[in-house]
Amino acid sequence: MTVSPQNLAHDAYRNLRDAILEGRLPPGAPLSRRRLAEQFGMSPVPVGDALTRLEAEGLVETRARAGSRVRIPAPSEIAGNYELREALETHSARLFAETASPAVRERLLAAAARLDAGFSILDRCPYDARRHARIERMHVAFHLLIARATGCSELVTAIERSRVLLFNWLFMLSAELAGLPPGWHTELAKALVSGKPEEAAEAMRTHVRYRRREVAEKLRELARRAAKQERMARGPQRRTGK
Amino acid sequence: MTVSPQNLAHDAYRNLRDAILEGRLPPGAPLSRRRLAEQFGMSPVPVGDALTRLEAEGLVETRARAGSRVRIPAPSEIAGNYELREALETHSARLFAETASPAVRERLLAAAARLDAGFSILDRCPYDARRHARIERMHVAFHLLIARATGCSELVTAIERSRVLLFNWLFMLSAELAGLPPGWHTELAKALVSGKPEEAAEAMRTHVRYRRREVAEKLRELARRAAKQERMARGPQRRTGK
DNA sequence: CCCTCAAAACTGGTACCGCAGTTTTACGTT
């Protein structure tokens, strides 16, 4: 689809969003309207519009007359977002178990198998950002396949939004998160396809919480390291900047 | 709160949002940047910024160079939003039952009693928009009290947002919705306070679904009436088919 | 060498203006 140039603000929005989600603009990265405008070949106005939108979505934060930047979340916010995900995805799983057609159930099993294969490859090879991003897209697609099968588009977008935030915020951790148990998604898919709604929801709850615990540990570790670096950097350094 | 005049765009945002939520700008109402700018005593720029934000939140829709208006949702969107509410509030209830302190549990029971008293008054008196709005605020406060007790602010804002949309969209129906069973919220509160997490979640599910069914019926009725009116108005019209 | 503080270099916020679409109006034809 080369169809989409609705307007400049929309282009800027998409560009910035993609850049943030791909980690090219990590949390804390400065977002100067004028600089971005020059880079995109437009005036600062549509860039500002895009930033307003991204701010409403929680990806960007702006301090009046002191600059915008990619939002840096507190660890508690990440935990809260996992809580949100648990609420949304368990409900999604419940609806899936209640209403999904046989064809969709088949597709879910197939997608789970592919996804698990991808994760196992990820496990055996050294870290590669490109490959990692590709698998992560598969992962998102897997969960959205469940959500879409419920026929409730509001649920889909809510899950997507919550995932977007988590993925962006966890980009820094993604390289060092441990692998998943073999057959992790296949097991989930089986519960969704063949189980009762209650069982499907509980399987999804377990699924979401597994990663959550791991992420929480990593975040604590990261906070410790950051504190230590802060202490060390107090002494000698002067920031010369880009 | 007369405290927060951060900037003009923020003022415009608050003004418009309040006007929409109070029904002064009903779904479909035109929102001209220039007209609103004059009304607010500012230039069209901050108004546009406010509209961008409201659009991101789903309250406003904009057709390029053809005007913005308060968003008119399809019935399916309202149904989808109830699905979202079910996901969020059942989880909220579950967390409440797991973690709420005794003091908060007491407060919830008290709030439920007050709320039920309010609804019973609403039932016995003729419709009054002001009184109705006051009770509705109490209702929102009751549900947010549950959410806040979970300690997860992300859950609170998600519920708030979902409620905002529903309340706005259902404003047209609110006058003619039937009353609730006596002790409706007290019963829910009891389940949350004394029940197991599973029971709390199920009680909330029943609670959300009850109103949902009623609203769905009203919406079907409304759609029938709208279709009839449309047929009658078809005569002198032409089809340009954008 | 470190600290102080004012000036310079940036920042987002807003006004004003013109552009290119869309919608409404109004007029001329049948």
Next chain:
DNA sequence: AACGTAAAACTGCGGTACCAGTTTTGAGGG
């Protein structure tokens, strides 16, 4: 009166300029 159509009115979009803050810089005093 009913239709088609052209013009007028109005719309959101975007560019440029300016303002009032914030942050960074850099020179001078200790």
